Amino acid sequence: MAPVLQTIDLQKRFGGIVATNDVSLSIEKGARHALIGPNGAGKTTVINLLTGVLRPTAGRILLEGRDITDLEAYKRVQLGIARTFQINQLFPDLTPLETIGLAVSERLGMGGQWWRLVGSKSDVLTQAVDVLDRFRLADVMHERTATLPYGKQRLVEIALAIACRPHVLLLDEPAAGVPEAERHDILAAVAALPKDVTVLLIEHDMDLVFSFADRISVLVNGELFVEGAPEDVARDPRVKAVYLGEEADA
Amino acid sequence: MTVADDSSTATRALVAEASAALAARARWGPLEIAFWLAAIASVFLLPTKHLILTEIAILGLFALSLDLLLGYAGIVSLGHAAFFGFGAYAAGLLAKYHVVDEPVLALLVSGIATMLLGFVTSFLVLRGSDLTRLMVTLGVALVLREIANRLDITGGADGLQGIVMEPILGRFAFDIFGHAAYVYSLVVLFLLFVVARRIVNSPFGLSLRSLKGNPLRASAIGIHVNGRLVAIYTIAAGYAGIAGALLTQTTQFASLSVLDFERSADVLLILIIGGAGYLYGGLIGAVLFKLMQDWLANLTPQYWQFWIGLILVIIVLVGRDRITSWTDPIRAFVQRATDRVWPRAREGG
Amino acid sequence: MLTILFDGIAYGMLLFVVACGLAVTLGLMNLVNLAHGAFAMAGGYITVVLVNRLGVPFLASLPLAFLFTAAIGAVLERTLYVHVYAKSPLEQVLFTIGLVFMSVAAVDYVMGSQQQFVRLPGYLQGQINVMGVGIGRYRLLIIAVCGLLTVALQFALANTRFGSRLRAAVDDARVARGLGINVNAVFAVTFAVGSGLAGLGGALGAEILGLDPTFPLKFLIYFLIVVTVGGTSSITGPFVASLLLGIADVAGKYYVPTLGSFVIYTVMIVVLIWRPQGLFSRGTAR
Numbered sequence: 001m002a003p004v005l006q007t008i009d010l011q012k013r014f015g016g017i018v019a020t021n022d023v024s025l026s027i028e029k030g031a032r033h034a035l036i037g038p039n040g041a042g043k044t045t046v047i048n049l050l051t052g053v054l055r056p057t058a059g060r061i062l063l064e065g066r067d068i069t070d071l072e073a074y075k076r077v078q079l080g081i082a083r084t085f086q087i088n089q090l091f092p093d094l095t096p097l098e099t100i101g102l103a104v105s106e107r108l109g110m111g112g113q114w115w116r117l118v119g120s121k122s123d124v125l126t127q128a129v130d131v132l133d134r135f136r137l138a139d140v141m142h143e144r145t146a147t148l149p150y151g152k153q154r155l156v157e158i159a160l161a162i163a164c165r166p167h168v169l170l171l172d173e174p175a176a177g178v179p180e181a182e183r184h185d186i187l188a189a190v191a192a193l194p195k196d197v198t199v200l201l202i203e204h205d206m207d208l209v210f211s212f213a214d215r216i217s218v219l220v221n222g223e224l225f226v227e228g229a230p231e232d233v234a235r236d237p238r239v240k241a242v243y244l245g246e247e248a249d250a
Numbered sequence: 251m252t253v254a255d256d257s258s259t260a261t262r263a264l265v266a267e268a269s270a271a272l273a274a275r276a277r278w279g280p281l282e283i284a285f286w287l288a289a290i291a292s293v294f295l296l297p298t299k300h301l302i303l304t305e306i307a308i309l310g311l312f313a314l315s316l317d318l319l320l321g322y323a324g325i326v327s328l329g330h331a332a333f334f335g336f337g338a339y340a341a342g343l344l345a346k347y348h349v350v351d352e353p354v355l356a357l358l359v360s361g362i363a364t365m366l367l368g369f370v371t372s373f374l375v376l377r378g379s380d381l382t383r384l385m386v387t388l389g390v391a392l393v394l395r396e397i398a399n400r401l402d403i404t405g406g407a408d409g410l411q412g413i414v415m416e417p418i419l420g421r422f423a424f425d426i427f428g429h430a431a432y433v434y435s436l437v438v439l440f441l442l443f444v445v446a447r448r449i450v451n452s453p454f455g456l457s458l459r460s461l462k463g464n465p466l467r468a469s470a471i472g473i474h475v476n477g478r479l480v481a482i483y484t485i486a487a488g489y490a491g492i493a494g495a496l497l498t499q500t501t502q503f504a505s506l507s508v509l510d511f512e513r514s515a516d517v518l519l520i521l522i523i524g525g526a527g528y529l530y531g532g533l534i535g536a537v538l539f540k541l542m543q544d545w546l547a548n549l550t551p552q553y554w555q556f557w558i559g560l561i562l563v564i565i566v567l568v569g570r571d572r573i574t575s576w577t578d579p580i581r582a583f584v585q586r587a588t589d590r591v592w593p594r595a596r597e598g599g
Numbered sequence: 600m601l602t603i604l605f606d607g608i609a610y611g612m613l614l615f616v617v618a619c620g621l622a623v624t625l626g627l628m629n630l631v632n633l634a635h636g637a638f639a640m641a642g643g644y645i646t647v648v649l650v651n652r653l654g655v656p657f658l659a660s661l662p663l664a665f666l667f668t669a670a671i672g673a674v675l676e677r678t679l680y681v682h683v684y685a686k687s688p689l690e691q692v693l694f695t696i697g698l699v700f701m702s703v704a705a706v707d708y709v710m711g712s713q714q715q716f717v718r719l720p721g722y723l724q725g726q727i728n729v730m731g732v733g734i735g736r737y738r739l740l741i742i743a744v745c746g747l748l749t750v751a752l753q754f755a756l757a758n759t760r761f762g763s764r765l766r767a768a769v770d771d772a773r774v775a776r777g778l779g780i781n782v783n784a785v786f787a788v789t790f791a792v793g794s795g796l797a798g799l800g801g802a803l804g805a806e807i808l809g810l811d812p813t814f815p816l817k818f819l820i821y822f823l824i825v826v827t828v829g830g831t832s833s834i835t836g837p838f839v840a841s842l843l844l845g846i847a848d849v850a851g852k853y854y855v856p857t858l859g860s861f862v863i864y865t866v867m868i869v870v871l872i873w874r875p876q877g878l879f880s881r882g883t884a885r
Contacts, residue, residue, distance in 0.1 A: 051470065077472035089467040091460045097268055102460055103471045105453045111473060112481070114454035119272030122265070129265045138264055142271055164471055326689050374872060380688040381631060385827050386871050392820055393864040400861075511816060515696050522693065553708055559700025566694040567682055 002065055004029040004198050005050070005081070005168050010059035012042075012049055012222075019045045020056070021222040027168075027198055027215075034201045034213035034230075038243060042222040043202045044086060047170050050200075051083050052076050064167065078107075082166035086173045086202075088157050092146035096137050096156050099145060101128040103163035128163065135159040135189055151182025158189055168198045175205050210234065218242070276451045285530070286440065293433055300432040306540045307435040308496050313520045313532025314439075314446060315489030320518075321526030322450055323482045324462035325375055328384045328514055329391030330490055332371075335509035337364045337491025339398060342410040342504035351416045353499050357438065360495035361488045368487020372480040388511070395509035409505030413498065424500070431500035438496060439533075442489060447529060449485070458482055512555075519558065522565055601732050603850055609738035611845020612745035613807065615838050617800035617818075618825040619752065620793020626831030627768060628684055628786055631691040634698040635797055635822055636815030642668045642798025643805040643814065644706060647715045657720050661744070661802055668798025673791035680790065699815050707812040714811045717802075741803050748796070753834055765789060821848075824867045 005027040012020035019042045027033050035043050048054040050061060052073035060069045068076050091099055101118065104127045105111055119125055132138050135155045140148055145156060158174055175186050187208060193199060203209050209216065209230070216233040218226040220242050226233055233239055292303060312334055319325045340360040343349070350356040374386045398404045405411060417423040422430045449455050461468040461475045469475050498504040507513065516539070524535025542561075546554040621635040642664040649655040649663060683694050723737045756762040767775040768785045776782050801810070808818065821844065829840030844863060851862040 053466070053470075072469075074469040074472050074474050077470065083470060085467070085470075089464055089470070091463040091467065093463055094456070094460060097272075098456055099460075102453070102456050102473075106457070106472045110453050111457050112454055112478075114449045114452045116453065117273070117276050117448070117451050118453055118456050119269050119276075122269070125269055125272075126261070126265050129261060129268055133261055133264060141268065160467075160471060320689075326692075328692065374868065378871060381625075382827065382871055384631070384688065384692060385823050386868055388820065388823070389864050389868045389871075393861065393868070396861050396864065511819075515700075518693060518696075553704045555700045556704030556708075559697040559702075559704065562693050562697025563679075563701070566686065566690045566697070567679075 003027055003062075004031075004064055005200070006062040007046075007050070008060045008062070010046070010049060010061065011057045012045055012054060013057045019222050020049060022059070023219070023222070023224050025217065025224070027200060029167075029198055030196055032199050032201070032212055032214045034203060034209045034216045035219055036203065036206075036209060036216060037219035037225070041219040043219050044172055045222070046219065047083055047172050047200075047202065050170060051081065077164055077166075080165075080167035081170070082161040082164040082168075083170035084157050084161045084172055084174060086176055088150075088153050090145050090153060090156055090160070092144070094145055095142050096132060096145060096148075096159075097128060097141040099156060099160055100131050100163045101125065103160055104128045104131075107164055131159050131163045134192070135162075136185060149182075151178050151185065154178050154182070154186055155189065158186070162193070166197065168200065169193065171199060171201045171203075173202050173204065175203065175208060282530075285533075289436060289440075293436065297427075297429070300428040302540060302544070304428050304432045304435045304500050306536050307432070307439045308493050308500070309517070309520060309540065310533040310536035311435075311439045311442060311493040311496065312490055312517050313524070313536050314443065314529065315486045315493065315532075316517050316521050317526050317529060317532045318446060318449075318482055318486040318489065320521060321528070321531065322455065322458045322462065323479060325479065325483065326380050326383055327375070327387040328511075328518075329387035329389070330486075330517055331509055331511070331513035332387070332391035332394045333364050333368060333487040333490035334494035334497075334513060334517075335391075335394060335398065336367050337361065337494030338498045338504045338508040339404055339410065339494075340364065340491065341495030341498040342413055343403065345413045345415055345499070345502075346410060352420065353415055353418045353434070357492055357495050357499065361492040364491020364494075365484050365488035367491075368484040369480065371487075372483040375483060376476050376479060388514075391509060391511065391514060395506060398506055398509055405504075407506060409503060410498070411503060413502045413504070415499055415502055424502070428500070435496050435500060438492065442492065443529070443533075446489070450529060454478070454481070516558070519562055522562075602734070603853055604846065605732075605734055605742075606738060607846030607849035608842060609735075609741045609745075609845070610807065610849055611842035612742055612749070613800055613804045614821055614825055614845055615841035616745050616748055617797045617804070618822040618841060619834065619837055620790075620795075620797045621822050622826045622829065622831050622834075622837045623765075623789055623793050625826055627765070627789055630680065630684060631688050631695065632680075633692060633695040633819060633823075634702065634815065635695075635794075636818050637699055637702040638668050638672060638794040638797035639801030639804070639818070640702070640706065640810070640812070640814040641671060642801035643810040644710060644715065645798065646802035646805060647710075647717055647810065650717050651715075657717065657723065661799060664802035665795040665799040668801075669791045669795025671798075672794025673787060675794075676787055676790040684786075699819075703812050703815060710812070712812055714809055715805065716810075717805050719806065737806060741807070744803060745800075748799075749834070749838060756834060761785075761788070820864070820867075824863060828867065828870050 003026040005025070007023055007025045010020055010023040011018070023046060035046065037043055045054065049056050052068075052071060056069065060067055062068070063076070063079055063081055066079070068079065071079070094102070098118070101124060102111075105121070105124045108124060110116070110121065110124065129138065129141075132141050135158070137152065137155055137159060140152055145153060148156070154174070154177070158171070161169055161171075171190065174190055175183055178186055190201075190208070190212060201209070201212060213230055216228065216230050217224055218233060218239055225242065226236055226239055292299075296303065315333070316327070316330050319327055319330070337360045340363050341356055344356040344359060345351070350359050371390055374390065375383050378386070399406055415424050418430060418434055422434070424430050450458075457468065457473050457478055461473060461478060465475050494508055497508065520535035520539045521532055522535070523538050524531035524533065543554065546557045550556070617636075617639045620638070621632060624630045624632055645664045645667050646660045649660040650657050655663070679698075683691050686694070719737060723740060726735050727739070756766060764775070764780045764785050767778065767780060768782050772782050801814070808814070824844055825837050825840045828844070829837035847866065848860070848863055855862070
């Protein structure tokens with residue numbers, strides 16, 4: 001079966017610094033793939049390359065067999081790849097309803113319509129409310145996003161990516177910065193993602209990683225270090241060494 | 251009843267509630283209606299003031315066009331007079347050389363021509379930082395002013411003279427008291443305002459607000475940010491062009507001053523005074539600005555520019571947020587009295 | 600043609616002396632100071648008063664113009680400008696436009712709106728003959744003074760302690776503070792010197808550029824072009840940009856008078872589209 005997301009020798013240089021070095025990923029449809037590695041390993045850079053925020057210095061990116069390396073970010077979203085950000089990237093003055101509704105109406109091709117009123121198309125509204133309800137944001141959907149507590153904002157962050165109905169979803173540390181009390185909602189939302197959506201997850205929370213992922217790639221200094229099933233990666237002494245800084249065995 | 255039925259009923263209720271809430275926000279509120287009723291009343295109640303009211307209406311339309319750019323899309327422009335002036339000269343040329351005699355038609359043609367200019371120059375503001383944008387927009391306005399200065403057809407430094415306007419729609423002739431001019435300008439302003447109101451309350455308008463707030467995330471949910479910016483820049487240019495055309499048509503004269511840097515600075519000031527981001531800021535600001543200008547001009551005829559400068563300095567030092575917060579009690583009262591949410595005037599940039 | 604080149608160079612160097620202060624404040628404090636031209640105007644008017652009305656020798660009035668304008672700059676920086684450092688570019692623009700309007704109206708009120716001329720001493724009038732080419736003495740003076748200033752600036756930046764503090768603060772103010780550099784003092788001194796230089800440029804340029812109350816607005820675009828095309832991360836960038844601009848403007852007005860100022864505006868727009876960060880600066884656009 002052809003992989004739904006593939007990178008071939010992906011490379012990114014910033015001047016003399018090689019942030020991403022010949023990364024070749026191959027992710028199957030419906031996979032729950034985790035990307036882990038020590039801080040500064042370049043995980044977010046990979047996400048930025050996949051989504052088009054950064055252009056690679058070399059290498060190619062294939063989405064469902066189609067070469068998207070030279071496509072602009074917004075076009076990639078339209079082709080079915082969406083992401084969340086490590087630090088919330090939301091629209092502070094918009095309400096969750098407006099935010100999610102915006103993503104839905106864009107996806108349905110209505111984003112450019114200047115003659116209709118927001119909320120006048122019932123299927124847009126229904127889909128938006130549905131997403132908000134699933135993420136338990138219905139009670140705050142009319143409040144300005146900037147006024148919401150961080151945990152709720154994080155839910156909006158993830159809900160926004162889901163509202164794009166992506167085929168591939170890239171989650172950049174979804175639980176980052178979320179207070180303990182609100183983590184459960186985040187984890188539940190991640191676990192409840194539709195099975196046909198392929199998920200690439202960056203996380204530091206190892207509990208989340210091992211409970212969620214069916215395959216793990218370890219990124220160190222911009223390079224793919226180890227890749228395999230969770231149990232194998234967990235047992236691999238080289239991985240432990242990289243995280244704990246001990247001398248790796250030869 | 252199964253669980254699924256329960257939840258879908260709940261969702262349907264939510265959808266209905268959300269739909270009602272959104273519709274309520276877009277509805278014309280009592281203060282809005284009062285504003286326009288007052289504007290219509292001014293036609294009959296202030297017959298001696300129609301000349302200055304026409305100026306206010308035109309300024310208001312010009313400021314409205316800048317609000318679309320600055321308040322909704324976050325584009326900072328120091329040369330918006332370029333479009334105002336282009337529309338002014340277009341209308342003047344159309345009338346003087348009898349290319350299009352009927353004023354409304356000429357207005358439309360001028361507006362479309364200015365939209366084309368906006369479209370062509372829009373790509374200049376897509377790149378670079380706020381500072382680059384300031385410079386580029388300033389540069390474009392200066393280039394246009396030079397062109398108007400040099401060309402024979404535009405009359406150079408003397409301006410376009412000898413314009414005689416035909417009656418509006420063939421029936422309403424322009425008179426020296428400015429009655430026809432005022433009603434004409436007010437109608438144009440109102441119609442364009444209604445369209446602008448639709449635009450900002452549309453999905454397109456929502457996407458503008460999103461890319462003003464966070465362009466990175468906007469493109470991350472599939473919005474073609476540059477495409478939207480080009481669209482709103484074009485529309486705003488058209489609005490400004492129509493405002494300029496109105497000025498020429500109502501004064502039967504077009505001079506280089508329509509392209510002056512001061513005009514771009516004045517309209518920025520008007521928008522700051524009134525507040526950007528809720529459409530009425532430009533209109534309210536225009537009224538206040540004209541009243542202020544009148545009063546200051548009586549104080550010190552030649553040096554009123556000094557007071558404008560002082561006001562600008564004070565506004566920035568005191569801070570727009572603090573000024574807006576002075577009107578918070580009023581807003582809260584109105585909110586309670588009308589049971590609606592009035593947006594806080596938020597500034598771009 | 601050589602005369603044109605010469606005139607263009609003189610014009611360009613004048614622009615540089617006036618605009619370099621703007622480039623440094625923009626690069627250092629991220630401050631968009633559209634009122635910079637007002638300092639140049641102040642210097643010009645101070646010289647007019649000193650030379651025409653008080654009989655001060657022209658050459659002596661130049662350092663006085665520098666000092667007076669630098670003092671005005673220092674005072675304004677500490678009292679007014681310091682409040683807008685943290686504000687958005689739009690607010691800085693509005694603030695400084697307000698200052699320009701105020702200064703233009705004030706000068707109009709005090710000095711009248713007619714163009715002012717400085718009574719140049721005899722030895723600076725006319726031309727001298729160098730290898731068959733007529734070179735204006737005044738322009739020669741301008742090139743000499745501005746050239747010396749440029750060299751002195753470059754030296755000060757590269758070889759003095761203040762220069763390294765300034766360069767550090769421009770590079771990264773936060774880190775500079777962390778190293779114990781009094782960034783606020785650096786700001787204040789730099790702003791004062793930049794304004795003083797503008798004043799000196801205005802004093803020198805009164806004869807060539809034309810001095811009247813609308814000076815700051817008339818030449819605003821020139822200064823902005825120098826800064827955007829030349830970038831803000833070095834002295835050489837604005838220097839080269841000024842020279843190019845000066846030569847282009849003089850040559851343009853001579854060879855193609857109908858196009859005149861067009862050429863430079865269009866050049867600026869083209870450059871900004873092609874390289875929004877300027878021709879010479881490194882890094883991203885400010």
